[in-house]
Amino acid sequence: MVAEGIAMRLVSPTLFDKSDHIVEDESNAFGLPTKYFLLRPDKLLFVDELGSNTSQVKDGNIGGEKFLCLTGGRPQQRANTKDAHFTVLGFTTASGDAVMCCVIFASKELDPLWVQGLDPFAKWEGGELEVEKNTGIGKSHPQGPVCHFNDKSISCSCACSDSGTITSEILAAMLQFMDKLNMTSAALTGTKGWKQTV
Numbered sequence: 360m361v362a363e364g365i366a367m368r369l370v371s372p373t374l375f376d377k378s379d380h381i382v383e384d385e386s387n388a389f390g391l392p393t394k395y396f397l398l399r400p401d402k403l404l405f406v407d408e409l410g411s412n413t414s415q416v417k418d419g420n421i422g423g424e425k426f427l428c429l430t431g432g433r434p435q436q437r438a439n440t441k442d443a444h445f446t447v448l449g450f451t452t453a454s455g456d457a458v459m460c461c462v463i464f465a466s467k468e469l470d471p472l473w474v475q476g477l478d479p480f481a482k483w484e485g486g487e488l489e490v491e492k493n494t495g496i497g498k499s500h501p502q503g504p505v506c507h508f509n510d511k512s513i514s515c516s517c518a519c520s521d522s523g524t525i526t527s528e529i530l531a532a533m534l535q536f537m538d539k540l541n542m543t544s545a546a547l548t549g550t551k552g553w554k555q556t557v
Contacts, residue, residue, distance in 0.1 A: 365402045366395045400453035401509075407451075408525060413443040444523035448533075450506075457506040458542065461516040461533055465523025474517045475500035509542055 360366040372392035374382050379396075382388050397403065426434040444465040450458040464473055475490075481499045484492045493499040503515020516536060518529045 365399045366397050369394050369396055397453055401456065403453040404458060405451050406448055408446050408448050410446045410524065414440055416440050446524050448525065456508055458508045459506050459513045459516060460504045462503055463523055463525060463529060464519045466519040469517060469519045476502050511540055511542055513540065
């Protein structure tokens, strides 16, 4: 990170507060002492993954929630019982900005309908084949979340693997996709007004 201009090495371990000011007292510090200071947290990417399953078989009735129905009736809720594993990856910068979302489905092939998504409560506009009119936020096919980073809108990336988890090939493809968008093209200059004084 130092060689790329993202961080600078400090003379000695230093304490900082939430505003990146040096503090002497540990009670005023945010985090542990560090030998490095991030000059460009917007250039440092992190990715976190969360795996899940659409099956609700083991969800259970948590919290004593009750449902009403007609006299003599039996309250029932529809629930998906079929396993459909997937993983959601969130790419963020060290400054906390969302960069890209990726969903990996457990499948041999990616079904275009999974990428489109489906909101059964959204009203369909126009004719049966007018998919474009019904694609986007608040529409029948909302697709995945769109992140806005460095004046670019990055659509949700979708992929598939046998287990529904990330593979080295999928990760490489996502990073290549970000490179093609030239998302981190801004020059590595500027230090947020901070200068080393220790």
